[in-house]
Amino acid sequence: MELNGAVAVITGGASGIGEAVAKGLSSRGARVVLGDMDQRNLERVAGEIAAAGGSVAWAKCNVTSDEDVASLMDLAIDKFGQLNVVVASAGIIKDGLMINLDKETGKVKKAMTTEQFKAVIDVNLVGAFITVREAAIRMANGGWPGLIVPISSVNKSGQTGQMNYSSAKAAIALWPKILCGEFQMRGVSNVRVVAIAPGYVGTPMVKGMNQEALAGILKGVHIGRLIEPSEIADIIAFAAQNEAVDATCLEITGGLIANGLAK
Ligand SMILES: NC(=O)c1ccc[n+]([C@@H]2O[C@H](COP(=O)([O-])OP(=O)(O)OC[C@H]3O[C@@H](n4cnc5c(N)ncnc54)[C@H](O)[C@@H]3O)[C@@H](O)[C@H]2O)c1
Secondary structure (H helix, E strand, O other), X not given: OOOOOOEEEEEOOOOHHHHHHHHHHHHOOXXXXXXXXXXXXXXXXXXXXXXXXXXXXXXXXXXXXHHHHHHHHHHHHHHHOOOOEEEEOOOOOOOEOOEEEOOOOOOEEEEOOHHHHHHHHHHHHHHHHHHHHXXXXXXXXXXXXXXXXXXXXXXXXXXXXXXXXXXXXXXXXXXXXXXXXXXXXXXXOOEEEEEEEEOOEOOHHHHOOXXXXXXXXXXXXXXXXXXXXXXXXXXXXXXXXXXXXXXXXXXXXXXXXXOOOOO
16 A cells, blocks of 8 residues: 555554554655544644644544544545545553452452443443444445554453453454454455554553563563554554555564563
């Protein structure tokens, strides 16, 4: 796919990986539409892209809302005439053990609440589903060359302390095969699906993690450092340009070989 002139929608585009993807695609000539709940950072990122000479639009959007996400996709088509790349990067964490013991009594003191579980599933799984569905409807109808990129995580393999988050990310890793199978059954050949499973990337989400746990995790990373958001953006640009990349989930981890949290 030619990125110059392509139209990309990025949820979670006001921060971290989404911000880097928006800037990376824009620097390659794509017109970008950002959706996020954080209006201040939406304005900042859009301003920076425009100042660098890019074409950009944005809308405040909660990915758990059917209407918000539909409007975001429509904004891209109304403003720029097509839809080619959709990256579902909006996400949150609410980490914690499912049960936690009191050090003195040895009895259960705390447990993950249903709200703590559901909040992460709502944004990271249901929100990504709505984004992918609204994108696919328009791309199939439009017939434009397209790539849908849901963001999984290396923690799809099951991270201690992230029962909610890992559950969502494991499910997302399956979507490329499911969706490309469905598209093939129905003759939708213009839309590819590639999930990205990053390792630990230096974004506000990771900077907000328990830093002691993060230091332990980094000991198990071959390159010995956090991944740069721009390195994830480069892979997404590559996947967009290379039609051979399809129906798969790419792990970009810097060589994560051990789970530093496991005791
Ligand atoms: N940072 C990492 O190491 C890492 C690793 C693997 C996967 N990921 C995934 O990458 C994606 C981006 O993470 P990040 O590190 O850039 O995080 P981030 O916190 O920097 O950015 C996430 C963005 O999503 C937005 N957002 C949250 N809830 C939303 C909602 N309901 N509707 C719309 N926008 C919402 C936030 O406002 C924020 O701008 C997430 O899906 C995350 O799970 C991140």
